Amino acid sequence: MHALAESKVDDAARLLRQARAEAPGNPLVMNEMARELLQVGNAAGALELLETATKSNPLEPSIWLSKAAALHQLNRFDEEMAALDRTLLLNPRELWALLQKGVLQEAKGDTRGAAQSFRNALRSVPPGVKVPAPMLPLLRRAQQAAEANNRALEQFLETRLDAVRKQHAQADLDRADQCLATLLQKEPVYRSMPSFLYFPRIPAIEFHDRSAFPWLDDLEAATDDIRREAESVLAAGPETLDPYISHPGGNPHDPWKHLNNSRRWGVFYLWNESVPIEQNIARCPRTAQALASWPPWDIPGSGPTAMFSVLQPRTRIPPHCGVNNSRLVVHLPLIVPERCGFRVGAQRREWHPGKAFVFDDTIEHEAWNDSDSERIVFIIDIWNPNLSSAERDHVRAMTSGIGEYYGPGTTMRET
């Protein structure tokens, strides 16, 4: 590999020598020669060549960019700026020119102009693309400038937005706060990404408003009974629990590897994908009773699931997305040690025993128990209230149809 790369460099040098011999007046050849002069610090010589080259080919951005570099070495910054603008006119995504323009604007005290150039520079780097190493320091500087600009903008906005908040003191402006956080690039935008079925035109809401689910009052009121039943089930020993994650293993990059077929995340099912587990329900009569007011996400073969979820000490559930955004998930925390946490999208919540919450598990979420004792949460599936009852019927018919068509075991898995 290495030898090959070197031989390519040799080839390039040989071709360049040949080009010089055959076409010394070719503007691209002159550009290469000028770059070599720049490397040895001969900016004046380089500029002379580049003046000629830009005259004979004024449409080649790389020549204008070299000219800007020569003018920079000669401290002729206004002319450098003009050369950079010519470069960008010909290629608006020329990363080096965008970055260098920002640097010059910054030096002149034009911080907002610099922020704009830096933002354009950052936008012209597609995600996942590696930037050549020499550009990295400038790119970091651009990121810092964009960051500083965001902080300045935040301060600028603060007073004026506070006035709106005071004026609408009774209104819920959580969405607006989140809007601002993403605008200022403090948080990424998270979307619903179901691994199995995407129901369109549903808003992606991390945590739903608790007041939309008044029947949760009954469930919360039964927390002590439910916890006692969970504890007595667990007292029977670890074999009582099933590993929540169970799939064919062997993939070294599987994020679930450490939880696969493991009771570090163990569950005790009362309902498992629509099937009531009668012997388990019999062991938890008060819990079953507390579910009387529960409107389950009922799809034959798929849901609901109702389970005690037991996360062992020092165990983390990796970020993942659920299967189907027609479903929401309810957590009723039963036993919550310190240093446990839960994140959905950009929002974190702590579990508080007896305080239920409802979230959309198709938005990336993760959970952790960094304590030295077990965490137990009661989890049940419900319908997303954004679906009409006709839509629920349709989803039910479709999902069970898909299950029947493909047969058991081929449908849904969390990712």
Add this chain to the structure above:
Amino acid sequence: MTAAADGNRISQLLESADRAQANGRSSDAARLIAEARAIAPADSRVLNALGLQALRENDPTSARPHLEQAVAHAPREPVLWLNLAQCRRMQGDAAGELGALDQALALQPRFYPALLQKATWLERQGKPKQAVHVYNFFLHCLPPPPQLPPQLKPAIEYAQRIVNADRAALGALIGQRLGPSDHETARARFDHCIDAFLGRRRIYTSQPTFMHFPKLPAIEFFERSDFPWLDALEAGTDVMREELLAVLADPASGAEIVPYVDYPDDEPLDHWRPLNRSKHWSAYYLLKDGVRANSHLARCPRTAALLEAAPLADVPGQAPTAFFSMLQPRTRIPPHTGVTNTRLVCHVPLVIPSGCGFRVGSETRHWQTGKAWVFDDTIEHEAWNDSNEPRYILIIDLWNPYLTAAEREWVRTAIAVIAEYGHE
């Protein structure tokens, strides 16, 4: 020779053997492989080459011990397991073939040649529906087209046929269960859901270039019934068209009609370059960025009165914009997304030649004179006029109705203050 030198020598010999084989010089290839074998008989690459050589000669029985030794020496190389699977397949050893394929896929779950073979294995075993899943996954794991070996083309086409046929069958089954869609409102989102599941429609999200307001549904075209006041605007279609045509007929209007796309050349917006400062897509503004174009409003008084009564989006210095949009013959507006999903855009078609169209996300519609629609312009959209006549519509900004009054006030302030700051 050192071990490293041996290693290099073997690589060279095997590469030369591959080249010889590719050029049809089988006996040269065999000689080179034999030479490598003499140096390192237990090297997994040598064993693999010997195995493949035997497979080429249609002799899986001789190949098998070589390939089994190869995986024993290098059990973490998926390609060695794949070759062993191929050998076992030729021997008719279905269980052994599956075992080797599963080893390859456990090491590299997206190893597409092994996925392809596993899909065909499932098909041969009479498990067509499981095969579909693997064919589908195989298609998703393929590298981009330039890196695809050309000999794979028939297999890819076959996999696509199988997956499409399966989706059609599943679609038919679901259709049977649900009965025909009458495309009423209750069914619209669900039909979209099925189409996305069956791969007939792509899922598009809202991608604002400037401000993303969270927890709003991404709706391509809104329900017309959500905007009852549009009745009045639609009823004014003839009046507005008349006023626009009068403006266009006046030679003095030329300078008042401006390119819609107009940005400095150094902005990284090159997809707009063909339309930048071009009258192929031009505007006659009635309101621009929240400012009234008084002389234009005076020339189109009845349009002005209709706009006066419409609940337009209002952000000081930024919105609303209301304009007649003129798309010249044979002109296409490239796919793009708008600035913020707090705003929606409404079209009132005035003059529509045939051969025009408009796509938002996964839905394509055709303008009909006098029929307004409202869409979310932060979902990728594009427009075209493939006719020989110009296309004229009225475009106005509306608030997204999913914002509360307090949120609107917040957005109004935030956008105005950001503009003042000079952020965008």
